[in-house]
Amino acid sequence: MNVAWNRLCLVEELQESGALELVVAGRVLAAFQTEEGVQVVDGMCAHQGGPLAQGHLDKTCITCPWHGWQYDLCDGRNLLTNKKMLEVFPAEIRGEEIWVLMPE
Secondary structure, eight states, rough: OOOOEEEEEEHHHHHHHSSSEEEETTTTEEOOOOTTTEEEESBBBBOOBGGGGSSEETTTTTTTTTEEEEEEEEBBBBBBOBBBOOOOEEEETTTEEEEEEEOO
């Protein structure tokens, strides 16, 4: 599988909002500014597609605004079942921009 770095957003855009929903390379992503740094995961809840970027963030736990499913942003685990249910994407800050590593 080929992977490539894609520009996600400006650092200040994420810092101002704390969370963003973005479409990158045809995929919906949710980006979060956490105490652990920038975390990027699938943007839609594995349960029924709820918008995770609109959920409640507590440290690295995101709660889906639709039905309350909770995930750890560091590894994509559902906190109830302990199974990985979200894909997590490596992200890095390059100057004033955030970049994410994704499959092509």
